[in-house]
Amino acid sequence: xxxxxxQDRPSSVLVAKDGRTVEEIRKDFPMTQALEHGHPLIYxxxxxxxxxxxxxxxxMDRYYKEYGVNVxxxxxxxxxxxxxxYEDVRAQTARFIGAARPEEIIFTRNTTEALxxxxxxxxxxxxxxxxxxxxxxxxxxxxxxxxQELAKRQGAKLVLVKPDKTGQVTPELxxxxxxxxxxxxxxxxxxxxxxxxNDLEALAEVSHRxxxxxxxxxxxxxxxxxxxxxxxxxxxxxxxxxxxxxPTGIGVLYGKADLLRAxxxxxxxxxxxxxxxxxxxxxxxxxxxxxxxxxxxxxxxGLGEALAYVDRIGYDFIQAQIALLxxxxxxxxxxxxxMEIYNASNYRNGVLAYNAKGIHPHDVAGVYDREGISIRxxxxxxxxxxxFLDVQSTLRASVNFYNTLDxxxxxxxxxxxxxxxxxxxx
Amino acid sequence: xxxxxxxxxxxxxxxxxxxxxxxxxxxxxxxGYMTVRxxxxxxxxxxxxxxxxEGTMVKEVHQLGAGCSICCASASMMxxxxxxxxxxxxxxxxxxxxxxxxxxxxxxxxxxEAVSLEGVSHLPQxxxxxxxxxxxxxxxxxxxxxERARGLADHEANEGSIEDDVSPED
Numbered sequence: 001x002x003x004x005x006x007q008d009r010p011s012s013v014l015v016a017k018d019g020r021t022v023e024e025i026r027k028d029f030p031m032t033q034a035l036e037h038g039h040p041l042i043y044x045x046x047x048x049x050x051x052x053x054x055x056x057x058x059x060m061d062r063y064y065k066e067y068g069v070n071v072x073x074x075x076x077x078x079x080x081x082x083x084x085x086y087e088d089v090r091a092q093t094a095r096f097i098g099a100a101r102p103e104e105i106i107f108t109r110n111t112t113e114a115l116x117x118x119x120x121x122x123x124x125x126x127x128x129x130x131x132x133x134x135x136x137x138x139x140x141x142x143x144x145x146x147x148q149e150l151a152k153r154q155g156a157k158l159v160l161v162k163p164d165k166t167g168q169v170t171p172e173l174x175x176x177x178x179x180x181x182x183x184x185x186x187x188x189x190x191x192x193x194x195x196x197x198n199d200l201e202a203l204a205e206v207s208h209r210x211x212x213x214x215x216x217x218x219x220x221x222x223x224x225x226x227x228x229x230x231x232x233x234x235x236x237x238x239x240x241x242x243x244x245x246x247p248t249g250i251g252v253l254y255g256k257a258d259l260l261r262a263x264x265x266x267x268x269x270x271x272x273x274x275x276x277x278x279x280x281x282x283x284x285x286x287x288x289x290x291x292x293x294x295x296x297x298x299x300x301x302g303l304g305e306a307l308a309y310v311d312r313i314g315y316d317f318i319q320a321q322i323a324l325l326x327x328x329x330x331x332x333x334x335x336x337x338x339m340e341i342y343n344a345s346n347y348r349n350g351v352l353a354y355n356a357k358g359i360h361p362h363d364v365a366g367v368y369d370r371e372g373i374s375i376r377x378x379x380x381x382x383x384x385x386x387x388f389l390d391v392q393s394t395l396r397a398s399v400n401f402y403n404t405l406d407x408x409x410x411x412x413x414x415x416x417x418x419x420x421x422x423x424x425x426x
Numbered sequence: 427x428x429x430x431x432x433x434x435x436x437x438x439x440x441x442x443x444x445x446x447x448x449x450x451x452x453x454x455x456x457x458g459y460m461t462v463r464x465x466x467x468x469x470x471x472x473x474x475x476x477x478x479x480e481g482t483m484v485k486e487v488h489q490l491g492a493g494c495s496i497c498c499a500s501a502s503m504m505x506x507x508x509x510x511x512x513x514x515x516x517x518x519x520x521x522x523x524x525x526x527x528x529x530x531x532x533x534x535x536x537x538x539e540a541v542s543l544e545g546v547s548h549l550p551q552x553x554x555x556x557x558x559x560x561x562x563x564x565x566x567x568x569x570x571x572x573e574r575a576r577g578l579a580d581h582e583a584n585e586g587s588i589e590d591d592v593s594p595e596d
Binding site (some may be wrong): 359360361362363366377378379392393419422424425426 | 433436437440441466469470471492493494495496543546548549552555579
């Protein structure tokens with residue numbers, strides 16, 4: 001790998017809250033040692049999923065090896081231990097995002113499932129014919145299609161809000177779309193293509209003024225920003241474990257307790273019941289009401305370890321390291337005549353949407369791949385944003401705190417070779 | 427020829443088909459044509475072919491798509507390779523091309539300029555880019571054959587459309 005010169009190097013190396021440097025932290029992430037086409041893997045696709053620290057893997061491994069039994073199903077000591085570990089993560093998650101009570105945390109499969117849960121259980125019981133649902137045109141499909149479908153089912157109207165040119169949905173833009181019929185607003189915290197951040201507190205205030213609830217897709221947001229659901233006063237906040245150093249298969253739905261209690265269950269089965277009669281069943285209180293069947297227990301424990309990891313290194317460090325990398329990426333690509341960057345001002349969230357002029361993004365992705373650089377090319381599960389940018393697809397490079405400036409320099413070098421895309425065939 | 431000679435020649439062939447795509451564009455009135463649109467939702471490649479078979483001959487092959495260089499160049503090569511062939515020969519060429527990019531034994535005499543895409547066989551994640559146009563024609567030609575087998579006259583058998591997504595398993 002080409003080293004950048006000494007004068008490029010920042011004068012001080014960033015240090016995490018636990019006192020460690022990036023080089024030390026990288027040792028926690030086995031995949032930073034992986035090879036791709038004989039090159040050290042440069043993983044610039046953290047927007048799709050993050051790498052996992054060994055602490056998360058060990059936690060899950062220990063559960064299966066030492067107390068791998070079901071939760072909430074017995075009076076034995078080992079069952080108690082598993083249940084306690086599981087419920088401790090619920091309380092930990094509540095603290096992590098500033099929720100008032102553990103029961104406001106519902107475990108789901110991922111952000112997508114959490115958003116669908118809201119659309120079915122809340123939407124199905126609270127959205128009526130003629131009501132309006134507002135979503136932005138920069139939403140991931142997971143925070144777009146469920147609302148399209150809900151509007152169809154209920155005979156409600158889907159209202160689209162267009163962000164400003166940086167991709168942000170400002171309170172003013174939302175305000176313009178609000179009416180007395182607006183019942184629900186669904187917006188991203190950080191957008192997965194543009195990397196724009198929304199001001200949740202201001203958007204919640206605008207939503208509440210008309211009596212609407214604000215649903216937030218936090219899949220990207222919680223990776224970059226500390227979340228305080230009580231301070232921002234959002235009604236629902238959803239995120240996935242796997243983008244936040246945790247395992248796949250575990251997501252979180254936060255909802256205000258009174259809202260969750262007013263929602264009927266959407267899946268039925270074990271552990272979500274109160275009394276099952278011959279013909280009628282009453283249901284458990286939250287959170288159990290929304291956790292039917294055996295849950296992904298190891299994944300919940302892995303999520304808890306991931307949150308603890310974030311707490312140890314601290315959001316200040318995460319933000320500073322990502323901003324450092326993002327700024328250098330923008331600088332480096334802006335210096336190349338053939339690159340078109342769509343979101344240069346949002347470098348702080350570590351996601352860069354761009355294209356090499358006149359070259360299809362899949363061709364360019366092939367050039368990166370050959371050099372061991374993993375980025376994403378395509379529509380990023382966000383076709384509305386492709387229309388917003390008036391492109392068919394883009395390249396997306398997304399970095400996290402475990403990436404290094406050396407990796408960014410190599411990425412910029414390889415970007416210069418975008419035109420050699422046919423080399424991959426020979 | 428040494429392999430580096432080959433690679434320069436092959437690059438030139440692919441770029442020529444990519445930049446000067448053959449039989450590009452769809453007919454204005456699709457009546458009397460078999461129209462097949464295939465998309466790969468995972469990458470966004472989106473390709474349409476229009477076919478007309480008369481008697482035993484594939485008389486016309488039109489193609490239009492949006493995709494990467496491999497997808498678009500391959501569509502151009504496909505159109506050039508299949509137009510003017512017998513239906514039987516066209517299907518044989520499609521099968522042969524698919525074998526080549528999947529790394530199986532193939533007949534070099536049948537593959538023509540598409541031999542330039544042989545390197546796709548080392549890029550499993552790009553095989554579907556290369557085969558999209560050929561798959562579309564295969565689906566269309568087979569449908570025409572089926573319609574004829576049901577007793578439809580040529581002009582009726584030609585008329586129809588297929589629209590489908592290719593799945594990760596295809």
